[in-house]
Amino acid sequence: MKVDSTELGKYIKEIRGTFESSLKALVDIPSVSVDPEHKADVERCAQFGAELLRSIGAKATVVPTQGHPAVMGELIKDPNCPTVALYHHLDVQPADADEWKSPPFDMTVDNGIYSGRGSTDDKGPALTGLYAVLWASRHNLPLNFKFIWELEEEIGSRSFASFLKSNKDHLQADSVLVSDTIWISRDCPAIPYGLRGLQGMLLRLKTGVKDVHSGLAGGLARNPIGELCQLIADLYDARTGKVKIPGFYDSVRPSSQTELSNFQKSGFTVDGFIKSHELSSVRTQDPLEAVQRIWSQPTFELHGITGGYSGPGIKTIVPYQAEAKISMRLVPDQDPAKIMELVTSFVKKLNADVEVIPQDSLRPYLGDLSGRFAQAACTAMTEAFGKQPAFVREGGSIGAAVTMHEVLKAPVIFLGLSLPEHGYHSVNECYDWQQASGGIKMLAHYFCELCN
Amino acid sequence: MKVDSTELGKYIKEIRGTFESSLKALVDIPSVSVDPEHKADVERCAQFGAELLRSIGAKATVVPTQGHPAVMGELIKDPNCPTVALYHHLDVQPADADEWKSPPFDMTVDNGIYSGRGSTDDKGPALTGLYAVLWASRHNLPLNFKFIWELEEEIGSRSFASFLKSNKDHLQADSVLVSDTIWISRDCPAIPYGLRGLQGMLLRLKTGVKDVHSGLAGGLARNPIGELCQLIADLYDARTGKVKIPGFYDSVRPSSQTELSNFQKSGFTVDGFIKSHELSSVRTQDPLEAVQRIWSQPTFELHGITGGYSGPGIKTIVPYQAEAKISMRLVPDQDPAKIMELVTSFVKKLNADVEVIPQDSLRPYLGDLSGRFAQAACTAMTEAFGKQPAFVREGGSIGAAVTMHEVLKAPVIFLGLSLPEHGYHSVNECYDWQQASGGIKMLAHYFCELCN
Numbered sequence: 001m002k003v004d005s006t007e008l009g010k011y012i013k014e015i016r017g018t019f020e021s022s023l024k025a026l027v028d029i030p031s032v033s034v035d036p037e038h039k040a041d042v043e044r045c046a047q048f049g050a051e052l053l054r055s056i057g058a059k060a061t062v063v064p065t066q067g068h069p070a071v072m073g074e075l076i077k078d079p080n081c082p083t084v085a086l087y088h089h090l091d092v093q094p095a096d097a098d099e100w101k102s103p104p105f106d107m108t109v110d111n112g113i114y115s116g117r118g119s120t121d122d123k124g125p126a127l128t129g130l131y132a133v134l135w136a137s138r139h140n141l142p143l144n145f146k147f148i149w150e151l152e153e154e155i156g157s158r159s160f161a162s163f164l165k166s167n168k169d170h171l172q173a174d175s176v177l178v179s180d181t182i183w184i185s186r187d188c189p190a191i192p193y194g195l196r197g198l199q200g201m202l203l204r205l206k207t208g209v210k211d212v213h214s215g216l217a218g219g220l221a222r223n224p225i226g227e228l229c230q231l232i233a234d235l236y237d238a239r240t241g242k243v244k245i246p247g248f249y250d251s252v253r254p255s256s257q258t259e260l261s262n263f264q265k266s267g268f269t270v271d272g273f274i275k276s277h278e279l280s281s282v283r284t285q286d287p288l289e290a291v292q293r294i295w296s297q298p299t300f301e302l303h304g305i306t307g308g309y310s311g312p313g314i315k316t317i318v319p320y321q322a323e324a325k326i327s328m329r330l331v332p333d334q335d336p337a338k339i340m341e342l343v344t345s346f347v348k349k350l351n352a353d354v355e356v357i358p359q360d361s362l363r364p365y366l367g368d369l370s371g372r373f374a375q376a377a378c379t380a381m382t383e384a385f386g387k388q389p390a391f392v393r394e395g396g397s398i399g400a401a402v403t404m405h406e407v408l409k410a411p412v413i414f415l416g417l418s419l420p421e422h423g424y425h426s427v428n429e430c431y432d433w434q435q436a437s438g439g440i441k442m443l444a445h446y447f448c449e450l451c452n
Numbered sequence: 453m454k455v456d457s458t459e460l461g462k463y464i465k466e467i468r469g470t471f472e473s474s475l476k477a478l479v480d481i482p483s484v485s486v487d488p489e490h491k492a493d494v495e496r497c498a499q500f501g502a503e504l505l506r507s508i509g510a511k512a513t514v515v516p517t518q519g520h521p522a523v524m525g526e527l528i529k530d531p532n533c534p535t536v537a538l539y540h541h542l543d544v545q546p547a548d549a550d551e552w553k554s555p556p557f558d559m560t561v562d563n564g565i566y567s568g569r570g571s572t573d574d575k576g577p578a579l580t581g582l583y584a585v586l587w588a589s590r591h592n593l594p595l596n597f598k599f600i601w602e603l604e605e606e607i608g609s610r611s612f613a614s615f616l617k618s619n620k621d622h623l624q625a626d627s628v629l630v631s632d633t634i635w636i637s638r639d640c641p642a643i644p645y646g647l648r649g650l651q652g653m654l655l656r657l658k659t660g661v662k663d664v665h666s667g668l669a670g671g672l673a674r675n676p677i678g679e680l681c682q683l684i685a686d687l688y689d690a691r692t693g694k695v696k697i698p699g700f701y702d703s704v705r706p707s708s709q710t711e712l713s714n715f716q717k718s719g720f721t722v723d724g725f726i727k728s729h730e731l732s733s734v735r736t737q738d739p740l741e742a743v744q745r746i747w748s749q750p751t752f753e754l755h756g757i758t759g760g761y762s763g764p765g766i767k768t769i770v771p772y773q774a775e776a777k778i779s780m781r782l783v784p785d786q787d788p789a790k791i792m793e794l795v796t797s798f799v800k801k802l803n804a805d806v807e808v809i810p811q812d813s814l815r816p817y818l819g820d821l822s823g824r825f826a827q828a829a830c831t832a833m834t835e836a837f838g839k840q841p842a843f844v845r846e847g848g849s850i851g852a853a854v855t856m857h858e859v860l861k862a863p864v865i866f867l868g869l870s871l872p873e874h875g876y877h878s879v880n881e882c883y884d885w886q887q888a889s890g891g892i893k894m895l896a897h898y899f900c901e902l903c904n
Contacts, residue, residue, distance in 0.1 A: 034765065216872070222690075226688065280658065303761045
């Protein structure tokens, strides 16, 4: 099928008001999945998500899980038509209002820029998908649509596998479209075919039951923060990022020459990366090494150390406990469970008193960038944004993608719309109409391509 | 002069009610000098301190300084009599009420145990001194008394030197008595003749302006907490406590055989130390090495690392800044300024981006345990507690002691009353009537000895 560009342009213009009011209503619900205090908000967000699905004529159900609910929707044209499942998530990262320019849960619209937590990750792209499907439905495209809107993506998709398995028959599709990835830059669209996995852990050390006076006890008392620092320095070299855990890199699948060549042609620049993340410096200036570091190499990351004194200045105590918050991004073919074993045994060898507490675990993903779905995605993105997308990997983790690939046995296509400056997980997260309108256009083309 | 033991016993019994109500009134004022929010409480505590001095017939003045005020008092018998200056401090460490068994600023009395912040450090000993002077005054001892009650001891005695210099003439004394030190255990009284100094510092590293997504940026973005951990591991070995900064130990004065022999006879046991500080293990089991570690060896101590995520579980961000809160206890003849230079240049060599911010600085002190004041102290303690005190050093720092020794040019005698289980700087700090009553007895004997 061919897209009538003039008509599509008119539709996009008309839908803008609806898109913006729906997005504001959605962003204004603080669906912070990690925070038990927001449990009711997450539930409310799911219910509102279902209403939005119904508003375009889809059937929608809020499905309870062991954790937060998931939203399931469908818009069936004809059982004999091919089916596209659209995956998005409606839960968001926490946000500390004090650090934001405008309140994170009171979305502002300024010259086509939508600021608020979840605007780009992933509520904006979810609505972009929704209103592209509405267009397809109004134009009687011979396609069925299914919607999978998760509310536990930011906490490692804990209940997603069991939700998907239980509702497998309802969610069966010929292909899955995921829109939760990020371009290289506004001028460099990207289609990723691989995701990093994740293994989180806490390292905890307790050497007493209360802080003690650093004059009276210092020198003889152990210092749990100091010992964790030393342990961490033995686990990885923070200056280079190199992980020192024996066997850590053993299962890393080397990149092919084609992949490296694609990486090199992706349009990624170190300066662009530094600018969009507002960093003062990074670990390398070499662009190829840089993209490998964020796309195809595993990491060891320290998110925080708690314990001891955290107020202004110093407090002369020897702390009695400390906890290091860590996660490792993993790449094919690293297995999170195996990595957890390697880390635990190495930690125990270095400091037997340190407790190793596994956290969220997500497997890495490496898809295949060939076949009709991938080709359709490439064509659609080129049509909509006037630029050929780069074929890259993505450094983040979408556990749901791996699960959908396995349970639904359907190809997973990543058609992301977010930009680095949209600030995934950062303060002042935003999305914009340029990406949303281009996204509706891209998806309209994509759906039409699938009808050919 | 001789002490009439029966009469002294009667006095102590009678004064108990006054002592306890005064202590409660004093402890209930949250005079937390480090916290700007408690500025008015610190001021109120100074005023109340002056009232307490007046209640025993002394003249008292609250003296403003650049920081918190100091309290100055005197009870002059006869200008021709020798003068004893008593130093105490009325400011206290912060206290997090959630962690305490009973509210830190609402003193409880339970079977002669006084629980509350500041009860042992140093409000209880201050009142012990006060009511011993009242006894001396009532018995017309040929002694003059001066009181120096500081309110900035817990923040490094920032204004003390200038206060002392400005009021030198008023505060002139033949000897200074300091009661802010700790025994080995309830059965092992101790008279320290040395104190460790202190040099605090913050190590700060900023690598961006906001937390960024650890999937999108992890591997390429620098991790300031990781880099500080690595730096700290290069500055000291947390497992052994050994400082790796070149030149750090160069000025440490070795202990004489006599001193080591005194240390060995002090009654210190590693098990007792572990028990009183409620530790799970310590860096050595050897008692002589243990006491050197806390009395005569310098330390490197990490009080906390801030930056990054500190909530429950993990948050997959790369933090953009981190601050390590550190202090080093110093021993004779280490010079805080020189140590600060050594650390700064070593840090700059290891990681040039790390900012080194000096904090409070206190010089170490080593007095002489001979002469009539020391002998009087020893006799008094033996009389009051039935046990010969050990001659030891103290691991803590009392900057004021060094300053008084220099400005007043008078010998400084440490007659502490606190016990390890009283929990200096810890939760559930307490003091007890056994030490307070013994303390009044000890000081009565000490004052009488000074009249001989």
